[in-house]
Amino acid sequence: MLQTLKQNWFSNVRGDVLSGLVVALALIPEAIAFSIIAGVDPRVGLYASFCIAVVIAFVGGRPGMISAATGAMALLMVTLVREHGLQYLLAATLLCGLLQIGVGYLRLGSLMRFVSRSVVTGFVNALAILIFMAQLPELTDVTWHVYAMTAAGLGIIYLFPHVPKLGKVIPSPLVCILSMTAVAMYFGLDIRTVADMGDLPDTLPVFLWPEVPLTFETLAIIFPYSAALAVVGLLESLMTATIVDDLTDTGSDKNRECKGQGVSNIVSGLFGGMAGCAMIGQSVINVKSGGRTRLSTLIAGVVLLLMVVFLSDWVGQIPMAALVAVMIMV
Numbered sequence: 001m002l003q004t005l006k007q008n009w010f011s012n013v014r015g016d017v018l019s020g021l022v023v024a025l026a027l028i029p030e031a032i033a034f035s036i037i038a039g040v041d042p043r044v045g046l047y048a049s050f051c052i053a054v055v056i057a058f059v060g061g062r063p064g065m066i067s068a069a070t071g072a073m074a075l076l077m078v079t080l081v082r083e084h085g086l087q088y089l090l091a092a093t094l095l096c097g098l099l100q101i102g103v104g105y106l107r108l109g110s111l112m113r114f115v116s117r118s119v120v121t122g123f124v125n126a127l128a129i130l131i132f133m134a135q136l137p138e139l140t141d142v143t144w145h146v147y148a149m150t151a152a153g154l155g156i157i158y159l160f161p162h163v164p165k166l167g168k169v170i171p172s173p174l175v176c177i178l179s180m181t182a183v184a185m186y187f188g189l190d191i192r193t194v195a196d197m198g199d200l201p202d203t204l205p206v207f208l209w210p211e212v213p214l215t216f217e218t219l220a221i222i223f224p225y226s227a228a229l230a231v232v233g234l235l236e237s238l239m240t241a242t243i244v245d246d247l248t249d250t251g252s253d254k255n256r257e258c259k260g261q262g263v264s265n266i267v268s269g270l271f272g273g274m275a276g277c278a279m280i281g282q283s284v285i286n287v288k289s290g291g292r293t294r295l296s297t298l299i300a301g302v303v304l305l306l307m308v309v310f311l312s313d314w315v316g317q318i319p320m321a322a323l324v325a326v327m328i329m330v
Contacts, residue, residue, distance in 0.1 A: 008063055008294050014169075015290030020299025022174045022289045023066055023282050026326055027053075027304050028315060030282075031069050032197040038074040038274060039081040040089065042198035045069040046308055047205040048273025053301025055264035057294045061109075061256030062241040064248065064292045066282035066300060067264060071134075072232055073275050080225045088222055090210040093269030095219075095226035100234055100262030109254030112238045123239050124280070131281050135324045138192065145189050146321045153180050153325025171289035173326045180322035194323075195316030200308045205271040230262075233277035237261050240278035247287045281327060288329075 027049050035045030049068035056067040081089050103109065139146065153176040160172035184191060194200075212218050241252050257278075265275045286296055307315045 010293070010295065012290070012292045013295065016293050016296035017299055018171050018174060019286045019289035019291030020296045021303055022171050022177070022326070023286050023291070023296070023300040024303035024307060025177050025315075025318065026173070026282060026285055026323055027066075027068055027300065028200075028308060028318075029194050029197050029320060029323055030071075030279075031304075032194075034069045034071050034074040035274070036198065037071060038077040038089075040077075040086055040274065043201040044086070044089075044272060044274050045074075046201055046304070047271055048268045048276050050301050050305040051205065051268040051271050051273050052264040052276045053297055053304065055267045056260050057298035057301065059256075059263050060260035060294075060297070061253035061258075062244055062278075063250075063252070063294045064283070064286060064296055065237075065241055065244050065252075065278050066286050066297055067237065067261065067276060067278045068282065068301075069274055069276040070233075070236065070279055072236055073229055073277055076225060076228050076232060077274060080222070084221060087211045088218070089274060090208075090269045090272065091212045091218065092222040092226045092229065093273070093275040094210065094266055095222055096229040096233065096275045097262040097264070097266035097269065099226060099230035100265065101259050102262075103230070103234060104255050104257075104259030104262060107255050109234070109238060109256075109258040112242060112254050115239075115242070120239065120242055124243060127280050131327055135327050138320050138324045143191065145191050146319075149180050149184070149189075149191070149319060149321035150325050150328075152183075153322050154328060156180075157325060157329045173285060173289055173329065176325055177318060177322045180325075181318050184319045185317055189319070192320045193316060194318045194320065196320075200312040200316065202309060202312065204305070204309060205273070207270055208272055210269070229275045233261055233265070233275060234258055236280070237278035240280045240283050243280060244283050244287060247284070248292060285326065285329075 031045035031049040032042040035042045052067050156176040157172045161167040
């Protein structure tokens with residue numbers, strides 16, 4: 001028992017803490033952006049990312065994988081939010097979680113072993129293209145400072161690991177974010193920052209029950225969305241788990257991951273967050289920054305909340321160019 005606890009949580013403390021910091025910084029603008037896509041307040045995405053990351057660290061089946069609010073899930077919510085509002089989205093999130101738990105108990109996650117290597121490769125390449133394309137708006141119609149900072153950030157990410165001693169201790173994406181933020185603040189550069197993405201929350205999330213009537217009419221409204229969210233969320237999560245398995249040369253429990261995704265989405269819905277799933281981009285950042293155990297996922301979630309609530313003035317000054325460089329690295 002103690003040996004398993006140490007292996008899953010404390011076998012790589014330094015690497016997990018540092019990688020968790022990197023992931024938390026990179027999660028903030030994405031959570032805000034996905035909230036905007038879904039048509040909800042940025043706090044909904046940020047609270048979701050915190051709740052899902054923290055819960056999945058304990059109940060997920062793939063140590064070191066990052067789960068939070070995602071773009072794929074946000075796109076499925078647009079119509080529901082527009083036609084029925086936030087409360088129905090929270091109810092759909094709860095039902096989505098219940099459906100995912102059911103999938104886990106039916107052991108349907110085991111079917112992932114029948115997915116061919118070519119399908120996984122295609123999935124990874126397609127996501128790589130989408131992640132890169134998603135960065136282009138931050139590099140369009142901007143000043144030369146943005147291009148210079150992005151190029152400098154990429155240089156730091158790829159060259160810093162070769163620095164004697166320090167290169168193997170501190171994740172280069174973290175060095176990129178901190179150094180580019182310092183440069184932007186020192187020279188007072190007029191470039192797009194995290195604060196320009198939307199308002200950051202100033203309070204901790206609180207428990208709330210969706211204010212919707214408990215009727216079959218409500219169920220008829222939310223069920224199609226919940227089912228779609230459950231299927232898409234599990235497909236992306238299980239694909240990402242397979243990729244992290246390959247990157248770390250370790251195995252994972254896919255059925256436990258299905259249940260874990262369900263539990264985390266239920267908690268998210270009860271604390272005012274939207275549904276989410278595993279994120280391949282953030283998971284790769286975590287692994288490449290040295291994250292290996294559940295501690296890295298927990299650190300990412302906790303630090304995310306602490307930063308946006310208590311250090312929002314500082315976090316808001318992070319230049320988007322630095323985060324673009326990190327995402328291009330993915």
